[in-house]
Amino acid sequence: MRIRNTKLTITTPIIYVILTIYAIVNVYPIIWMAINSFKSEQEFAVNQFGIPKKFVLENFMNAWEIANFGVLFKNSIFVSLAATFFTVLIGALASYFLARFEFKFSNVVYGFFAFGLLIPIHSTLVPIFILMKNLDLLNKPYTLLFPYIAFHLPITIFVLTSFMKAFPKSIEESAVIDGAGLFRRFWSIVLPMSRPALATVIILNFIYNWNEFAFALVLINDQNLQTLPLGLANFAGQFTTNYGAQMAGLTMSIIPIIVFYLLFEKNIVKGMTAGAVKE
Amino acid sequence: MTFVGLANFVELLKDPDFWNSVKNNILVVLASVFGQVPIALLIAILLNRKLKGSRLFRTIGFLPVVLSTVVISITWNLVYNSKYGLINEFLRSIGLDFLTQNWLGDPDLALYSVLVVIVWQFVGLYLIIFLAALQNIPNEVLESAKIDGASEWVTTWKITIPMIWDTILVAIVLCISGSLKTFDLIYVMTNGGPAHSTEVMAIYMFNETFKNFNYGYGSAVSVFIFLFSLVLIVIVRKLFKLKGI
Numbered sequence: 001m002r003i004r005n006t007k008l009t010i011t012t013p014i015i016y017v018i019l020t021i022y023a024i025v026n027v028y029p030i031i032w033m034a035i036n037s038f039k040s041e042q043e044f045a046v047n048q049f050g051i052p053k054k055f056v057l058e059n060f061m062n063a064w065e066i067a068n069f070g071v072l073f074k075n076s077i078f079v080s081l082a083a084t085f086f087t088v089l090i091g092a093l094a095s096y097f098l099a100r101f102e103f104k105f106s107n108v109v110y111g112f113f114a115f116g117l118l119i120p121i122h123s124t125l126v127p128i129f130i131l132m133k134n135l136d137l138l139n140k141p142y143t144l145l146f147p148y149i150a151f152h153l154p155i156t157i158f159v160l161t162s163f164m165k166a167f168p169k170s171i172e173e174s175a176v177i178d179g180a181g182l183f184r185r186f187w188s189i190v191l192p193m194s195r196p197a198l199a200t201v202i203i204l205n206f207i208y209n210w211n212e213f214a215f216a217l218v219l220i221n222d223q224n225l226q227t228l229p230l231g232l233a234n235f236a237g238q239f240t241t242n243y244g245a246q247m248a249g250l251t252m253s254i255i256p257i258i259v260f261y262l263l264f265e266k267n268i269v270k271g272m273t274a275g276a277v278k279e
Numbered sequence: 280m281t282f283v284g285l286a287n288f289v290e291l292l293k294d295p296d297f298w299n300s301v302k303n304n305i306l307v308v309l310a311s312v313f314g315q316v317p318i319a320l321l322i323a324i325l326l327n328r329k330l331k332g333s334r335l336f337r338t339i340g341f342l343p344v345v346l347s348t349v350v351i352s353i354t355w356n357l358v359y360n361s362k363y364g365l366i367n368e369f370l371r372s373i374g375l376d377f378l379t380q381n382w383l384g385d386p387d388l389a390l391y392s393v394l395v396v397i398v399w400q401f402v403g404l405y406l407i408i409f410l411a412a413l414q415n416i417p418n419e420v421l422e423s424a425k426i427d428g429a430s431e432w433v434t435t436w437k438i439t440i441p442m443i444w445d446t447i448l449v450a451i452v453l454c455i456s457g458s459l460k461t462f463d464l465i466y467v468m469t470n471g472g473p474a475h476s477t478e479v480m481a482i483y484m485f486n487e488t489f490k491n492f493n494y495g496y497g498s499a500v501s502v503f504i505f506l507f508s509l510v511l512i513v514i515v516r517k518l519f520k521l522k523g524i
Contacts, residue, residue, distance in 0.1 A: 122481040123505040126497040211347035213463045229349035
């Protein structure tokens, strides 16, 4: 098929129009929600699109008290940080061995982890629920650490291994000659050199853990152990018509993640697209 | 607990609600592939030039990807709300009252409303993937096309898209495997309702397992989802002749 050499050239103004429409569709729902969380119920009913005539913090106080936001925040921070710490620690150790040593079945082991990238995670919800129920591991402060660590190891190992493989062997060789043992080489040479990739996986894991919902829904019942997404979903399900408080809750929960995103955009984008671009 | 052999699977394959969820799941896959990929590609091609503010557009584009699906679902529930929602309120304010709908409450409409959100949520991811691929095209290629008098339109179709074709295929595979994972969004937005109209396989599995406490049956659905996803992805990869897993 021949494509005609049409004289139709896309001019810059048209490009800006298309991009602006895209940008508005992309963020306006979020902005609309955040702005309206500052309006009283009466004002929300009549003035949805404007800036609040009077900034009201009542919604935020309601959300904080009814949905127990303090507890939700605390739980989310604990689970996200702890799971991220262990995932990256275990992942870095595994990646070092996978990147540096040829052992029997090393490809099989790597393939095993890579396979984890493909598994539709929600197909494991029921088996994991049954398993953890039988082991009496449901509704514990550390319950969510198990699935979070297990299911985020694949991407962590994937990113770290490909980074570590690129290191020249000579640095480590000279360390061996100087008498550095295996773990010494890991802690003092490989880990510091991996800092950019480590930053990526730390941020990535934190976001995934902070946002995770399905496992929290299945494995946690206890009000005092709920994470933010779970608490928000329950809150919205219970107080379906309290729009103001819902919006205030949403606004509070996205502030940390948006700040995080604006600070570490490069790492986040790199990490989240790593699986695709590397192939 | 007694061993029931394949009884759960037999029951599963006979359940029309289950096949309805498979159908909806396939619609999610199709909407993602034919929604996310073309939109992302168009925006990426438009952004891939010296443009003031292109960084800002990228930042905005990727933003929904980092937000929790729960946040997105509740936000869109408010947007779709028939009484106070952004969409109906907007339609009323420009005098198009007759277009207002019960977006999530109408069984004929609910799935499409949900599909829009699914597409919306992940366009940014593919936008960034395509932009990375576009930036890898050597400048000389595009410049020589320009010197030969090719219009931007021709360059895009004959050079740019063929050169990033592999990335587009990878994106399609990602899109398929990603949309088979759809659970959180529909669970929070509609929980499969009204009248099963938005139910996908994972929602069906969840409700069978945790509402009806039928763990064996739920496990059978899990196995089905697992095999279905795996087979679909292997077939697509074979079709696209992609290497690796």
